[in-house]
Amino acid sequence: MSLRGASADALAALTTELESVLSGAGSSASTVGDELFSVAATLRSEGALRRFATDGSIPAEAKAGLVQQVFAGKVDGGTLGVLTKAVSSRWTAARDLADTLEHLGAVAVVRSAGQDGGRLSDELFAFAQVVKANPELRDALSDPARSIQDKSSLLHGLLDGKALPATVTLAVQSLSGTHRTVGAALNEYQKIAAEVHGQGVATVRVARDLSDAERGRLEQALSTQYGRPVHLNLVVDPSVLGGIRVEIGDDVIDGTVSSRLDDARRRLVG
Known part of the structure; x- marks a missing residue:
């Protein structure tokens, strides 16, 4: 993930925070990953909340307090800790906050695969190749007339029982539209999987x-x-x-x- 200035510093600090959350007891990596994806989507869709959360002129305590009010009881404590630290950080651009939370969500999902990290990378690559080689599937996944729910159901039908739960989660997340194409998203997730394992x-x-x-x-x-x-x-x-x-x-x-x-x-x- 390429960020500049304050956003790059925030990503480094939040990566450390996430590692601390996932290494402790009580927070499931898969749950944290799913919730970070959801929070990132909320910030993208709610402009007022996004602007408030990234406004450098607003005290960090006020932003953290709002996040606590909005998300407390709705997300895991570990997820809330990462989010609170995120809104308390400074950001070079407003969109960097949601992009970073999505990236951290992918890291958490990769962590949820445990010792199957190599298999996860292979499955992400293999599915990206299937999408690339199958124009009908590629068109179905990129068709703006089809709902995200419809596309997700298609992916679940293709992958459930055949791929790791982490692979399915990341494949579904590739539909979010935050990357240029589904294939580009899958390639990015595979890079994250490799980076998590130092490869x-x-x-x-x-x-x-x-x-x-x-x-x-x-x-x-x-x-x-x-x-x-x-x-x-x-x-x-x-x-x-x-x-x-x-x-x-x-x-x-x-x-x-x-x-x-x-x-x-x-x-x-x-």
Whole structure:
């Protein structure tokens, strides 16, 4: 998540606050995540509340008091603690508050997956690929004439019993419209999942599926090169012909046969 100035400082402080809430007893990560998503949506829809909560001229105590009145008894104590600290912080732009709460909601949902963090990342990536490859599904999820409830029911029908509860929650949250597309939201959530577990994310394109041993060697090589664990998103793409193409952050390592053939063609033409 990219924020500037005071908003970046607030995000850092709130991330620490969330970690404290989730590491303590009494607050479920999945509940906190769901509630932070809901609060973010409320702030986006209620302009007066959003402006009050982000107005730097209003004392922090007054903003915290209003939040307590509006949300006390409606959300978990841990969620309320994060929200109270959020409205007491300074923000570079008013929209940053809701964006940050949604981001923290995603972090909490990722935490709720526990030791299944790797599976969660794989499921988010796989579902993003399904949406990308299926125009009818993509259109159904982006159709403004269909209600969010209708789209959510569609996702539950596709994913319930087949994916982790955290995956389903994040897939449904991708419908909120705060990202450019559902696919963009799913990609962002996968990045968050990797960051929570201290990983990088590498998209690997190959002509054929890799064996477990080959995946292991590639993961180890990339982890050594980048100085931290790297999670692989494997895309089988026959157009690469052979070799591999690795995209990690802004880096591209292209060792595919198709790229070498293209280079050869350019040299011949030149």
